[in-house]
Amino acid sequence: MSLALLPAVEQLALLRERKISPLELVEEHIARIERWNPTLNALVHFDPEEARRQARHAVEGPLSGLPVTVKASIATKGYRCEIGSVLHRGQIPQEDAESVARLRRAGAVILGTTNCPEFLMAYETDNLLYGKTNNPWATERTAGGSSGGEAAAIAAGLSAGGLGSDSGGSVREPAHFSGICSLKPTSARIPAVGHLPPCVGPFSILGAIGPMARTVADVDLLFRVAAGRYPSDPSAAPVHLREVSVEEAKHVPIGWFEDDGLIPVTKETRQAVRDAADALERQGFKVKEFRPTFLEEARRLWHVFFVQCGAMFYESSTAGHRNDLSPTFQNFLEIAESEPPLTAKSLLHAWAECDMVRSQLLAEMQEFPLLLMPVSAIPAFRHGERQWTVEGRTLHYFDAMRFTQWFNLLAAPAAVVPVGQSEDGLPIGVQIAGRPYDDELVLKVAAAVESEFGYRPPPLQ
Secondary structure (H helix, E strand, C coil): CCHHHHHHHHHHHHHCCCCCCHHHHHHHHHHHHHHHHHHHHCCEEEHHHHHHHHHHHCCCCCCCEEEEEECCCEEECCCCCCCCCCHHCCCCCCCCCHHHHHHHHCCCCEEEEEECHHHEEEEEEEECCCCCCCCCEEEEEEECCCCHHHHHHHHHCCCCCEEEECCCCCHHHHHHHCCEEEECCCCCCCCCCCEEECCCCCHHCCEEEEHHHHHHHHHHHHHHHCCCCCCCCCCCCCCCCCCCCCHHHCCEEEEEEECCCCCCCHHHHHHHHHHHHHHHHCCCCCCECCCCHHHHHHHHHHHEEEEEEEHHHHHHHHEEEEHHHHHHHHHHHHHHCCCCCCCCCHHHHHHHHHHHHHHHHHHHCCCCCCEEEECCCCCEEEEHHHHHHEEEEEEHHHHHHHHHHHHHHCCCEEEEEEEECCCCCCCCEEEEEEEEHHHHHHHHHHHHHHHHCCCCCCCCC
């Protein structure tokens, strides 16, 4: 197996033991990018000479010499960050986002930036600038969105790990589709300063920059490097990193559920959740079947902020350019425009209701501070699909992805771990979510699940 498919923590161990040099490790990744990126279309800006230069001068630190990638919506100095839109063609930031700067200061080698759907508003990565990103498990299927390029690159060993962003499942759904791990942290635990577009207004709650990698240990490492309060971030809280032992985690009740009682999920999805719950119980965790009662209210409010407010945020930049927008973003606008227009009164009511629903969910999570559930109702779908038949019922696009949306409204941490597979052999992940600022606890339980399942290399030919 290629060195580039080893966990990031193992690659770093080889570097520290001088069994491989940073330049040799970067060459492994360059070779895989040149071999597989034409098939996957994961990286949109890749500069092998610049990667070699960084490797030759690798900074000492916890990530010294580790090759990583960054989603093209997170400002990365010297690399195209166009948010998947022809309206931003050629945009190259002059400064790093704070999260990227922290990876650089820790010694990471930036390989390039990765593909995303136009303006990030889709669960499929496709745009008019670069086209579709393909899933390394089945190239006729999507790697997800909006961090689909990042997920495909990591799953296929084109990158040891990296950063995506998530306002409705955008690091979790691609991880689930591509068979890797990810964390949507508590909002602002990793500074969103430098995200494109800015995480402001309702997106200061919904949005988060999150680490993606092949193992939970890798995700945990990237989280610890990138996390920390940023002085000018109005959403940040003075919360420090903490250690959580396995024994401490085993005292925290975990509630699990296979579906939300409203929409169907595939039988393999149900089985993956049951298998994960059984694994935790075997290991001594306190696991019990439980489903919160305020999930649908949370999903409805998320829809108001993500879809309706999201479309409003883009009105000024897209005005007069409708014909220049990708079909994927056009589809998002059509969904938004099918809703009754938001008024000042309805938006104010939704904002007040948001606080009440978040409070109700947090009250329910006093009994079960951790929740285990699906990531999505389905595995990776074929490019362009927008509805499916599951358990004899028609399932529509946004409904299939609802399992991630709840925790964006709550601004809560949620991690994804690969567990099962579909009849077609596609990866199926599970999601572990917790209360805000319990990121380390979530990752500890995710690691326990991973110990019996975890990453498998995709069958690239």
